Amino acid sequence: MKQFAVLQLSGCAGCEVSLLNASEWLDQYRLMYMPLVSSAYDVPEVDILLVTGGLRTEEDLYSLRRAAPRAKQIVAVGTCAISGGVANLGDRPEVREVFLSQAERHDLPHLLPTCRPIDVGVQVDRYLPGCPPTPELFMAALGVLPDFEPSMTVCQECGRGKPKDMRPTHLTGPQTGDVLPEICLINQGFLCIGTSTRGGCRALCTRPGYPCVGCRGPSDAFIEKESEAWLTAIQRVFAHMTAIPDEEINQALRSPQLSMFLFQFSDVSSTGRPPRQKETML
Amino acid sequence: MAKVTFPLSRIEGHAQVVIEVHGGRVVSAHFEATEVRGFEYFVKGVPAEQMPLIVPRICGVCSTAHHIASVKALEEAYEVEIPPLARQLRELMLLGQLIQNQASSLFLFTMPDRLGADSIFQTAEDNGSNQKSAVIAGRALQVRKAGTDLITLAGGQFIHPIKAVVGGVSSGIRAEQAEAARAQLEAVLPIACELFDYYCEMSLELRDRIGTWGDDAPAYYIAAIGDQLPDFYGDRVRVMSPDGEIHANFPAREFRDHLTFEEIDYSYAGQTSYMGQVMRANSLARINMTSRMGTSRADEYLMRFQQAFGKPAHGILLFDLCRGIELVYALERSKAILAEPLDREDAQVPYLPRDGEGYGLVEAPRGPLIHRYVIENGVIAKAEFIIPTVHNSRAIERALQVAANRYISADQVNMELEHAVGRVVRAFDPCIACATH
Numbered sequence: 001m002k003q004f005a006v007l008q009l010s011g012c013a014g015c016e017v018s019l020l021n022a023s024e025w026l027d028q029y030r031l032m033y034m035p036l037v038s039s040a041y042d043v044p045e046v047d048i049l050l051v052t053g054g055l056r057t058e059e060d061l062y063s064l065r066r067a068a069p070r071a072k073q074i075v076a077v078g079t080c081a082i083s084g085g086v087a088n089l090g091d092r093p094e095v096r097e098v099f100l101s102q103a104e105r106h107d108l109p110h111l112l113p114t115c116r117p118i119d120v121g122v123q124v125d126r127y128l129p130g131c132p133p134t135p136e137l138f139m140a141a142l143g144v145l146p147d148f149e150p151s152m153t154v155c156q157e158c159g160r161g162k163p164k165d166m167r168p169t170h171l172t173g174p175q176t177g178d179v180l181p182e183i184c185l186i187n188q189g190f191l192c193i194g195t196s197t198r199g200g201c202r203a204l205c206t207r208p209g210y211p212c213v214g215c216r217g218p219s220d221a222f223i224e225k226e227s228e229a230w231l232t233a234i235q236r237v238f239a240h241m242t243a244i245p246d247e248e249i250n251q252a253l254r255s256p257q258l259s260m261f262l263f264q265f266s267d268v269s270s271t272g273r274p275p276r277q278k279e280t281m282l
Numbered sequence: 283m284a285k286v287t288f289p290l291s292r293i294e295g296h297a298q299v300v301i302e303v304h305g306g307r308v309v310s311a312h313f314e315a316t317e318v319r320g321f322e323y324f325v326k327g328v329p330a331e332q333m334p335l336i337v338p339r340i341c342g343v344c345s346t347a348h349h350i351a352s353v354k355a356l357e358e359a360y361e362v363e364i365p366p367l368a369r370q371l372r373e374l375m376l377l378g379q380l381i382q383n384q385a386s387s388l389f390l391f392t393m394p395d396r397l398g399a400d401s402i403f404q405t406a407e408d409n410g411s412n413q414k415s416a417v418i419a420g421r422a423l424q425v426r427k428a429g430t431d432l433i434t435l436a437g438g439q440f441i442h443p444i445k446a447v448v449g450g451v452s453s454g455i456r457a458e459q460a461e462a463a464r465a466q467l468e469a470v471l472p473i474a475c476e477l478f479d480y481y482c483e484m485s486l487e488l489r490d491r492i493g494t495w496g497d498d499a500p501a502y503y504i505a506a507i508g509d510q511l512p513d514f515y516g517d518r519v520r521v522m523s524p525d526g527e528i529h530a531n532f533p534a535r536e537f538r539d540h541l542t543f544e545e546i547d548y549s550y551a552g553q554t555s556y557m558g559q560v561m562r563a564n565s566l567a568r569i570n571m572t573s574r575m576g577t578s579r580a581d582e583y584l585m586r587f588q589q590a591f592g593k594p595a596h597g598i599l600l601f602d603l604c605r606g607i608e609l610v611y612a613l614e615r616s617k618a619i620l621a622e623p624l625d626r627e628d629a630q631v632p633y634l635p636r637d638g639e640g641y642g643l644v645e646a647p648r649g650p651l652i653h654r655y656v657i658e659n660g661v662i663a664k665a666e667f668i669i670p671t672v673h674n675s676r677a678i679e680r681a682l683q684v685a686a687n688r689y690i691s692a693d694q695v696n697m698e699l700e701h702a703v704g705r706v707v708r709a710f711d712p713c714i715a716c717a718t719h
Contacts, residue, residue: 010317012715013294014342014441020386021430021440023423026416031403035291037390038401039704056319059296086339090324099323107548109316132342132441173331178627179452204434209453210444213335257332 004048004142005033007067009060009118010087011053011080015132019050022135024144043067048142050128052077054084055116059109068122075141075282076117076124079131079215083264084115089256091115119276128282131215131261134201141282150200153219154212158194158203160184162241169243171252179209186241191252193262195237196222196230198281214261220278227262283309286695288703292391292401294343295714299682299703300548306692311682313675313707318550321719325665330356330657331448331635333665337653338442340667341715343386345442346379346433347646348667348716351653353446354516358535359640359657360448362633367626368450369515370619374436375443376514376644377616381429383647384565384609385474387711388481389422392602395705396484418480421473425609428470432616435463450630457625464620471613475579478606485599492698495591496598496709497688498681500524502556503567503594504673506534506643506650511576512568512611516643519650521556522571526594530556534643534652537668551717553675554668560680563649563673564710565604570594575607577614583607598681601709635660646670648713671717674710681706 004025008016016036025031033040043049049071055061068074079085090099091114104111118124128141140148151157161182168189179185185192185206194203194212198219206212217223222230231253238249253262288299296317302309321340328336334352338345350372357364390402394415402419430440435455437443445452455463489495503522507513519537521530530540545552555561570593575581584607591600637660642653649670656664685706689699 012342039291087319090320099320
């Protein structure tokens with residue numbers, strides 16, 4: 001049997017909760033370490049190490065560096081491991097200093113200056129984006145679903161129709177009213193970015209009527225580019241399908257709810273490191 | 283002076299227990315949360331209406347509770363009354379979370395303590411005496427998945443729900459989907475009961491072996507449930523005294539008149555107390571305040587429990603047994619809701635955003651959860667998250683102190699203490715991601 005471990009850094013455990021919704025791994029893998037469900041206090045030698053959560057404390061960095069050499073393959077799982085995730089909102093200049101000075105406790109693991117993705121600390125072999133990735137995606141990452149073929153984009157997995165004559169002039173705000181069941185959310189004025197978001201989630205949110213927030217990051221077409229390329233592509237889609245002013249779209253894309261996902265892959269390029277390669281993406 | 287540190291596992295998040303001993307005498311027992319992300323700091327400036335999407339990320343285990351507490355806080359600020367259908371669907375989301383949480387706590391977190399295993403995923407080859415683990419693991423995952431599927435159906439996304447919106451919910455549930463979900467719950471209910479019966483049996487054996495259901499003294503209890511039947515949607519917070527009298531009953535808005543919060547220097551989570559006293563939240567608090575669950579099988583379990591342990595009951599390991607009663611209740615209750623029409627048109631009402639202050643209360647699996655927002659110019663000027671695990675911090679430490687006294691003497695530390703520490707902490711099912719947020 002192959003062996004795997006799950007190392008949880010600073011995050012919400014949503015990735016672990018998702019993984020526990022799958023059971024296909026039970027007869028193919030031994031789970032060697034996952035503090036949420038197992039009393040093992042150190043990562044042993046394993047075939048695959050799934051890392052969730054971002055680097056927020058010194059202890060996160062220490063546990064990660066200690067575990068990394070024992071794994072044949074390291075997978076960064078979820079938005080936090082890939083970018084720092086929602087905690088990145090705390091790295092805005094107006095928040096960061098107050099947070100660091102008021103929250104830190106002397107005798108506990110100290111806070112790093114910013115919340116960082118794990119590939120700042122160790123070499124990562126593969127990335128499994130999603131907030132959180134679905135159980136099916138976890139199984140694909142462990143290789144127990146040989147036939148798994150994700151689509152390029154969420155849009156392709158959603159299947160809502162795109163009527164040419166339905167061109168909204170403004171974004172539909174949070175007060176949604178009724179969502180039409182079979183019609184593309186963009187035609188209904190929602191800021192849905194599923195047209196260029198990486199597929200594989202089976203359009204989990206958009207099918208019941210909630211616009212895609214891009215938690216899986218950009219599709220292969222944009223993954224190796226600056227976030228600006230992705231944002232421009234989203235704007236082009238809206239220019240093509242709606243009559244909503246560019247400026248309105250542009251501003252909405254930068255709101256906190258979306259920005260925590262939209263910039264998850266661009267964070268690294270701003271550190272001067274090369275972008276993550278599309279071959280490493282799941 | 284010596285310090286003994288116990289790392290913790292099979293709980294949500296990063297925490298440890300540090301027991302300080304001097305000359306065989308226990309000086310202190312600390313429950314230390316070792317992580318923090320700073321939600322109260324970084325949600326400042328966020329457009330208020332985006333909060334229900336951002337706050338589920340406080341915790342992937344308790345995300346539904348945060349999602350709903352958040353819309354409720356906004357609705358109080360905007361003075362919106364939601365339609366009855368929306369309330370039903372939100373209750374369904376909370377029940378899905380309760381199923382998922384209680385099944386995890388019982389069968390993944392604490393069952394190994396009954397079996398003498400490190401994990402329910404330990405296979406037969408790891409430990410010859412634990413062949414049962416493999417069978418239990420598959421069925422435990424099946425039960426908790428029924429909860430997750432219910433969250434997905436009622437809440438949209440499966441971990442971080444999206445369907446509760448200010449004014450109601452974004453859509454109902456179609457009849458054929460409701461029927462499929464009901465059938466799934468129907469199939470899972472006997473499995474859950476069988477696992478829970480086995481759990482009770484193993485808990486009795488554990489009690490016989492360690493000679494107690496958990497030392498420690500009676501305490502105050504806090505919960506936001508109905509006065510007749512369980513109601514996790516949260517209306518008022520109630521506090522029960524150690525002898526079973528309702529001592530306080532207040533809306534979320536008045537929590538500061540009753541609860542005192544303090545920060546502590548050895549943990550990233552603070553502590554709350556009630557009139558300076560230790561209080562307990564979570565399953566045992568709710569069951570102590572409940573005479574009837576209102577569903578048939580859960581009521582049978584409740585009756586047996588209260589006959590055996592009295593009301594209020596105080597043993598620490600009884601928290602775990604109460605979770606089983608609630609698991610059965612949540613399965614039965616959600617089945618009943620799904621049998622009603624849930625695809626009606628009136629899922630939400632219009633509203634006008636405005637500045638002001640709002641409090642949102644729900645009874646999360648771990649106890650009463652309150653979100654408080656101050657909204658200025660449409661954005662969050664201040665946010666406070668009043669977290670159930672924080673209500674339990676002092677109770678956890680008091681119980682740890684008792685356990686430490688039991689196993690530490692002048693000449694030795696009985697290593698059963700390590701197991702006792704794990705059992706005590708897990709009985710409270712703390713959530714560190716929430717507690718520190």
